[in-house]
Amino acid sequence: MARRESLSEIRAANPELFLTGNIISATFNIPHAVTYHKGGAWDLKPRRGQSALIDSFAYLSSEATPWNHTVVAWTGEIANPDDDPLSPPDTPSAAATTIGTANSLSAPVPIDANTRLPTPPPVDGLWIPKADQTRLEHQLSHSRTIRTVPVWLADENEATADGIMLKDQARWRRYAEHDLYTLFHYKQHEPTDGRKERAQWADYYRMNQKFANKIIEIYKPGDVVIVHDYYLMLLPSMLRQRAPKMYISFFLHSPFPSSEFLRCLPRRKEVLEGILGANLVGFQSYSYSRHFLSCCTRILGFPSDTLGIDAYGSRVQVGVFPIGIDAAKVETAAWADTVNEKHAAVRKMYEGKKIIVGRDRLDSVRGVAQKLQAFERFLELYPHWREKVVLIQVTSPTSVEAEKGDPENKNASRVNELITKINGEYGSLGFSPVQHYPQYLSQAEYFALLRAADIGLITSVRDGMNTTSLEYIVCQKDSNGPLILSEFSGTAGSLRDAIHINPWDLSGVAEKINMALTMSEEERAKMQTSLYTHVTTQNVQSWITKFIRKVHAALSETNSVTSTPLLDRALLLSRYRAAKKRLFMFDYDGTLTPIVREPSAAVPSERIIRYLQSLASDPRNAVWIISGRDQEFLQQHLGHIPRIGFSAEHGSFMRDPGSHEWVNLAEKFDMGWQAEVMEVFQRYTDKVPGSFIERKRCALTWHYRLAEPEQGLHMSRECHRELETGIAQRWEVEVMPGKANIEVRPTFINKGEIAKRLVATYHNPGAAPTEKDPYPGEIEFALCSGDDFTDEDMFRSLNSACGTILDDQHVFTVTVGASTKVTLAKWHLLEPEDVIECVGLLAGAGDPASLERVGEVNLAALSQVEGHIPAEEL
Numbered sequence: 001m002a003r004r005e006s007l008s009e010i011r012a013a014n015p016e017l018f019l020t021g022n023i024i025s026a027t028f029n030i031p032h033a034v035t036y037h038k039g040g041a042w043d044l045k046p047r048r049g050q051s052a053l054i055d056s057f058a059y060l061s062s063e064a065t066p067w068n069h070t071v072v073a074w075t076g077e078i079a080n081p082d083d084d085p086l087s088p089p090d091t092p093s094a095a096a097t098t099i100g101t102a103n104s105l106s107a108p109v110p111i112d113a114n115t116r117l118p119t120p121p122p123v124d125g126l127w128i129p130k131a132d133q134t135r136l137e138h139q140l141s142h143s144r145t146i147r148t149v150p151v152w153l154a155d156e157n158e159a160t161a162d163g164i165m166l167k168d169q170a171r172w173r174r175y176a177e178h179d180l181y182t183l184f185h186y187k188q189h190e191p192t193d194g195r196k197e198r199a200q201w202a203d204y205y206r207m208n209q210k211f212a213n214k215i216i217e218i219y220k221p222g223d224v225v226i227v228h229d230y231y232l233m234l235l236p237s238m239l240r241q242r243a244p245k246m247y248i249s250f251f252l253h254s255p256f257p258s259s260e261f262l263r264c265l266p267r268r269k270e271v272l273e274g275i276l277g278a279n280l281v282g283f284q285s286y287s288y289s290r291h292f293l294s295c296c297t298r299i300l301g302f303p304s305d306t307l308g309i310d311a312y313g314s315r316v317q318v319g320v321f322p323i324g325i326d327a328a329k330v331e332t333a334a335w336a337d338t339v340n341e342k343h344a345a346v347r348k349m350y351e352g353k354k355i356i357v358g359r360d361r362l363d364s365v366r367g368v369a370q371k372l373q374a375f376e377r378f379l380e381l382y383p384h385w386r387e388k389v390v391l392i393q394v395t396s397p398t399s400v401e402a403e404k405g406d407p408e409n410k411n412a413s414r415v416n417e418l419i420t421k422i423n424g425e426y427g428s429l430g431f432s433p434v435q436h437y438p439q440y441l442s443q444a445e446y447f448a449l450l451r452a453a454d455i456g457l458i459t460s461v462r463d464g465m466n467t468t469s470l471e472y473i474v475c476q477k478d479s480n481g482p483l484i485l486s487e488f489s490g491t492a493g494s495l496r497d498a499i500h501i502n503p504w505d506l507s508g509v510a511e512k513i514n515m516a517l518t519m520s521e522e523e524r525a526k527m528q529t530s531l532y533t534h535v536t537t538q539n540v541q542s543w544i545t546k547f548i549r550k551v552h553a554a555l556s557e558t559n560s561v562t563s564t565p566l567l568d569r570a571l572l573l574s575r576y577r578a579a580k581k582r583l584f585m586f587d588y589d590g591t592l593t594p595i596v597r598e599p600s601a602a603v604p605s606e607r608i609i610r611y612l613q614s615l616a617s618d619p620r621n622a623v624w625i626i627s628g629r630d631q632e633f634l635q636q637h638l639g640h641i642p643r644i645g646f647s648a649e650h651g652s653f654m655r656d657p658g659s660h661e662w663v664n665l666a667e668k669f670d671m672g673w674q675a676e677v678m679e680v681f682q683r684y685t686d687k688v689p690g691s692f693i694e695r696k697r698c699a700l701t702w703h704y705r706l707a708e709p710e711q712g713l714h715m716s717r718e719c720h721r722e723l724e725t726g727i728a729q730r731w732e733v734e735v736m737p738g739k740a741n742i743e744v745r746p747t748f749i750n751k752g753e754i755a756k757r758l759v760a761t762y763h764n765p766g767a768a769p770t771e772k773d774p775y776p777g778e779i780e781f782a783l784c785s786g787d788d789f790t791d792e793d794m795f796r797s798l799n800s801a802c803g804t805i806l807d808d809q810h811v812f813t814v815t816v817g818a819s820t821k822v823t824l825a826k827w828h829l830l831e832p833e834d835v836i837e838c839v840g841l842l843a844g845a846g847d848p849a850s851l852e853r854v855g856e857v858n859l860a861a862l863s864q865v866e867g868h869i870p871a872e873e874l
């Protein structure tokens, strides 16, 4: 019998969990289906579906963990019994309709006339006075199992101080179910003119915002927020904007598609950016996490590795956490007396027959049609099983917006056609090989069926996590019925010992059904032991425990990473103003201009040209651009600015301010290595479509930004290794991995050497004026900014000059990028735009508002994720 761990065992295994504190779980629907009774107590029934998630909430809210747990969720569509005379408040709801007695199982194709779909929500509006709203809030917040704070969803003008008017309640789920759910399951709609989508998106955005408002109301610093599923994908970023230091995690319960598919979503960027407000993002399976990482790189252009993404100056960790079920609870429920009776009745009814069981929602991705086709094939290929095997298929109505709205309901018709065909062909007067129950089962009937089965058959064509497969394993504790599981189910990765099938290969599935029916008792027991051990140990309690443990680990890693402070612009300005002589060294790409797809497109903005002009016009300032670019590029785009010095190709060439002559510092260097490097680069260019070589006078660069990202990265590593172990051993050259490039240049010169030279050139206390330094004196202010690996050499040089030649307090080394980036710089700025703003600030030529803002900037807030979701979306 699966056993729950005791509190002391859990405590011993997870000491970090016992930090205590608040956990706020944000999920779309509250765990109850709610019926309104004007002026009276609200009727709360357990909500169907998401049993694993709701069990995890119950666990977190229980005494077994030290957490103070609150669920924040929408009320769901509120039912009004006055609108539904067939469903008075005191009778079981339509959803509780059962399949009746065991005898009904023998009906050929039993479409139960009593079966009713859930009551549709009122369309004309339901007015709920404030007092009744408060009553529901009180009932939910005093729940003994899961304390819940409801989110009320209505248009602004429909929610007043007196109450709320609920109209078209299903609108809040439409975008998520119509667009996201569908696409995440690899299904694509016909494109439309976009009007309906825009309205649905606006509801989705507003709904996420209302969740953010509610969470902010109850949030206290230190609380951990766990956001669940595709309904709330914008919430992490919305929360991050409002509370930059909040601990936020996001878990996706559904599949996540490959970037090729996600690209089809018009709101792909917003959705990805929404999630990236989280510190940790969790998925059901490895492939979903891999797809997400690759989408962030391909669609948003953020660098990622297998463990996370660097986005907006922060690290977002990504992990895989396959959800489990509350196995102990299922086991207890499955052996209740009522279940025992039903189980005996089912077995008796099908005495002498093998039972295959399937329970699915009638969504097309659940693969019911594929299952029927495979069963048909099985009866065709293995005639000796005819009349000896029955497929009992229970289907609940589709919950997919797109399929609900389909007037033809093609999937349901296809399923019915297949059943009629199979029963017509392989059935007889007294027996139908497919028994179909298109309805909800009571829990007792459901467990009785899973226990009575000889085979569990899951043929989903796309599925996040399949709870039926896990419940089936628990129910087969004594009978060892094999589980046949689609390889496209998110559960397949965890249930390695199940019989995996490809639901599109009908003959293959038929073969596996035959194999499962003919397995020896020993083989079945072995399979069951392994699956049962997995399901009972990797349960819902261990799932949420691991997830929270990982949230804590992610947060402590983030906090322990040395964080480079955001440049103190007020300090920078005051030191600049006080200095009589100043030196500026700016890298170009990624510092004065953003990184773009093609090198030729990275031209300086009119603004930075104006600021540099103004800065260089002050005779107290020596302004240099120190870049990997070649002379031609620098000259063409910046050469016209008077009094600016240049260093090209990582220090190989220099041009003094006011001069037109370039000095070649690599003149005496043997360039024989170039031909060899070109040969290697050419080979990789041939292999990697989209990559190309940038040939400069001295340095050579192989670019792969336009290549397929994974291939580019992989091949660049290979190329780097080949050059390091070959040419770099024979020649005095350095191989440098850059931003989607690999550069090779002579070792003797680098940007650090140039920085050293410039300090030596301009720091001349007591000297007479020279052509190079017409205003001799001490350097009283230095600003050096760069974004990549090659710029670290400049920071190193300046750091070592500090304390000997320069005054540490007056030297500003500034890396462009995240505060978490490993750097020798003392400060950071997030983007080139920030550098440009600073240059404008010092030059006195910037936006006057930026000057006013100095000293008022909230440095902490600036280092966090800011405003990815434009306010004008609504």
Ligand SMILES: O=P(O)(O)OC[C@H]1O[C@H](O[C@H]2O[C@H](CO)[C@@H](O)[C@H](O)[C@H]2O)[C@H](O)[C@@H](O)[C@@H]1O
Residues within 6 Å of the ligand: 587, 588, 589, 590, 594, 595, 596, 597, 598, 599, 600, 602, 626, 627, 628, 629, 630, 694, 701, 703, 705, 738, 739, 740, 741, 743, 788, 790
């Ligand atoms: O020292 P820098 O001024 O930072 O120059 C480094 C290299 O930058 C250029 O490549 C990079 O920027 C391109 C434009 O944004 C981008 O398309 C490319 O992927 C980046 O690697 C330049 O092409 C190289 O020659 C420089 O060495």
